[in-house]
Amino acid sequence: MPNNSRPTSPHLTAGAGPTERQAEPLKHQTDIARAAALIADPSRARILKGLADGRALPASVLAGEAGIGAATASVHLAKLVEGELVTVQQRGRHRYYRLTGPDVSAALEALALIAPPLAITSLKQSNRANALHQARSCYDHLAGRLGVALMRGLLERGVLTGSDGIHRPELAVRDRPSSYGHDSQYELTGTGRAMLAELGVDTDRLPPRRPAIRYCVDWSEHQHHLAGGLGAVLTARLFVLDWVRWGLSPRVVHLTDTGTRGLKRTLGVTLT
Incomplete structure (x- = not known):
């Protein structure tokens, strides 16, 4: 199981990652x-x-x-x-x-990669597809352009270290779009703890029974977005701050005007 104990260093890391069965389930009888x-x-x-x-x-x-x-x-x-x-x-x-749990959502995302696309026959369907690419939930954390921009802001401001958030298919060992990533190891820095605390995120109270820091390879952007306990808690906080709101369609998330200003001010995040 992942090491969910509190680290003694000022860095919070993804630790040893998932168990062997979680990492390579096809090798087991399922x-x-x-x-x-x-x-x-x-x-x-x-x-x-x-x-x-x-x-x-x-x-x-x-x-x-x-x-x-x-x-x-x-x-x-x-x-x-x-x-x-x-x-x-x-x-x-x-x-x-x-x-x-999030594994069910991840499985659905993975199946979506190999499934034939549904024909878009109305303006409503087209608008929803565009909205999903712009900002959506990936179970309990943010994905799409907003999720990727948030990850980029966390890296550029030194909240996280360990990689640059870019998925390079030609160099990937285990990373695949629409799945949890394994090739990079991200850490939360001491500076990052302080910056997140200013947003009201207590990194000492992350969900104890899941990896603190994980990332997914975003299926629409083919870059990393933040997952794990930190991704869930940060996303929940953005909803509380009214920086993001649920859209009318399932999974669609909208960035509010307050959120646009807040994310730019705190993390340098801009969404075009």
Whole structure:
């Protein structure tokens, strides 16, 4: 398992990374066919895509995303829960569903790389596709142009060290688009801790049961964006500050005017 203990040095690092099984799951006995069968149904695939931003949603909303009735959605959701791709939580009279974890979202992103694109037949679909490229969630952290620009700002201001955030396919050993990265090791510096503290991010209180610092190779930008515990906590803080807001479509994120000024002032981040 990753080393999640508090480091004694002023640097916070990604540590030893994922376990052998997590890093190379195809070398182990895993029931790929079962997971693939659950995702293969078009309605279930649309439900999973609707949950890919990490939020918990009620069955009624997911039925709308999938274009199916409530009763049919309940059947599909029960199968996804049984298959451990989705979890369910009771909130009063309603049940809320969310992906089991970021690995499910990463798997969906990876499948999207080899899946044929859906035909864009309306202005609404075109606008949503452009919005996803501009700024989106990758489970619980930021991706797209905004996520990559944020990573670049963290590196240029010395918050993180270890690489330059550029994905070079010709030099990559294990890194692939739409997947967690492994070829680079990023560290949080002492200066970075102080800068993030000014934003209200306490780096001593990152989620304990996940790597503190990870990165993904962004599928649309083919550069690194910040993931892991730090990526999740920083993203959550940007929502609290109202620097980013959820869009109307699943996963779409909008940078607010306040966020545009704030990110430029603190991290030199500009989004064109």
